[in-house]
Amino acid sequence: MPLPLHRSSAPQSTGPTHVIAIAAGKGGVGKSTVTVNLARALTEANYRVGILDADIYGPSLRRMLPEQQLPVQKGPTIIPAVCQGIKVISMAYFRQEGIATAVRAPIANSLITQFCDQVEWGLLDYLLIDFPPGTGDIQLTLSQRAKLRGAVMVTTPQQVAVMDVRKAMHLFSQVNVPILGIVENMSYYIHEKSGEVLHLFGSDGGKLLAEEAGVPLLGQIPVDPLLSCSGDEGVSLFNQAEIKSPGVAAFRALARDIIQRMAGLQSENLIKRLTQPDPMHLDIEWNDRSVHRYRLSDLQKNCPCAGCGEKKTTLRVDDAVSCTQVADIGRYALRIQFTSGCSQGIYTYAMLKQLRHH
Numbered sequence: 544m545p546l547p548l549h550r551s552s553a554p555q556s557t558g559p560t561h562v563i564a565i566a567a568g569k570g571g572v573g574k575s576t577v578t579v580n581l582a583r584a585l586t587e588a589n590y591r592v593g594i595l596d597a598d599i600y601g602p603s604l605r606r607m608l609p610e611q612q613l614p615v616q617k618g619p620t621i622i623p624a625v626c627q628g629i630k631v632i633s634m635a636y637f638r639q640e641g642i643a644t645a646v647r648a649p650i651a652n653s654l655i656t657q658f659c660d661q662v663e664w665g666l667l668d669y670l671l672i673d674f675p676p677g678t679g680d681i682q683l684t685l686s687q688r689a690k691l692r693g694a695v696m697v698t699t700p701q702q703v704a705v706m707d708v709r710k711a712m713h714l715f716s717q718v719n720v721p722i723l724g725i726v727e728n729m730s731y732y733i734h735e736k737s738g739e740v741l742h743l744f745g746s747d748g749g750k751l752l753a754e755e756a757g758v759p760l761l762g763q764i765p766v767d768p769l770l771s772c773s774g775d776e777g778v779s780l781f782n783q784a785e786i787k788s789p790g791v792a793a794f795r796a797l798a799r800d801i802i803q804r805m806a807g808l809q810s811e812n813l814i815k816r817l818t819q820p821d822p823m824h825l826d827i828e829w830n831d832r833s834v835h836r837y838r839l840s841d842l843q844k845n846c847p848c849a850g851c852g853e854k855k856t857t858l859r860v861d862d863a864v865s866c867t868q869v870a871d872i873g874r875y876a877l878r879i880q881f882t883s884g885c886s887q888g889i890y891t892y893a894m895l896k897q898l899r900h901h
């Protein structure tokens with residue numbers, strides 16, 4: 544009789560279909576503007592969208608997206624706010640104005656954990672997580688707790704912004720979150736009268752970074768004064784047919800691109816069930832119903848953690864090694880705690896799929 548293994552989070556069939564981090568290296572590059580307008584473009588294309596605003600340092604999202612309905616706490620669960628058809632949860636609803644940022648950080652970390660585990664999103668196609676800039680604890684908590692499919696990096700074409708986004712990309716690579724691509728915001732400005740294209744903040748910084756990192760350039764969003772007004776006033780430009788906004792056109796194209804890419808990330812590559820038929824083996828049933836049996840000693844021999852990596856040539860793995868826990872890391876990896884003591888290796892699904900051919 545196979546024993547179901549303990550998994551640290553809810554089964555993968557529940558929760559939003561695609562959870563995407565929207566992240567930047569530094570504040571002010573337009574990350575919240577991208578999050579809100581991408582959410583609107585996806586909503587316009589008839590997808591059910593939610594936003595988890597985790598940016599404690601730039602509390603602008605609530606202003607950009609005023610709520611029709613405030614969030615409600617029901618026992619341990621939180622029902623998100625509703626803002627122009629988008630479900631939203633944000634620190635801004637739970638924080639007293641005026642508390643210093645330094646005080647906010649520890650409180651924020653525990654709120655973030657609640658946001659990841661206790662929000663009742665209902666049926667959602669996309670959950671966009673507005674990440675705080677930087678590479679601290681909150682970013683790590685989010686990367687490991689939210690069921691991320693990947694991260695979209697936002698930068699301006701300027702070199703300083705590009706440098707910071709490179710650092711943020713490094714954080715995601717350390718926790719094995721795939722980078723879906725780069726959005727270059729404030730890429731150019733189209734002169735109203737002459738139609739001339741002006742590069743106010745340098746040109747192609749994001750494009751070059753995408754090439755360097757080997758990830759797609761998902762979009763180039765122009766500087767559009769209508770976008771900043773819409774943000775300040777909390778009004779959507781999407782349902783106003785008479786408004787000609789190059790920014791809105793760029794966000795529609797970005798949404799189409801992301802929809803296509805997410806459809807390409809095949810859900811059959813997700814794990815449906817984990818069982819341990821005996822102490823030395825782990826069975827993985829993939830969403831396409833294929834089942835593969837792994838010997839735990841083989842998995843530990845291929846442990847990708849830094850400690851095992853260093854010892855690779857001398858690493859002796861007991862053939863009878865077993866595991867005490869297998870935990871989900873987002874929607875892309877498992878962390879296995881072996882009885883030998885090693886518990887640091889993050890086995891991405893891609894890696895597990897490769898190992899099964901051996």
Ligand code: ADP
Binds near residue numbers: 571572728729
């Ligand atoms: P972040 O979330 O990265 O701190 P915001 O989204 O708050 O940045 O944007 C910073 C400022 O820049 C805001 O005033 C916003 O309205 C403006 N802004 C962002 N992107 C654009 C754009 N493409 N065109 C015009 N203004 C923009």
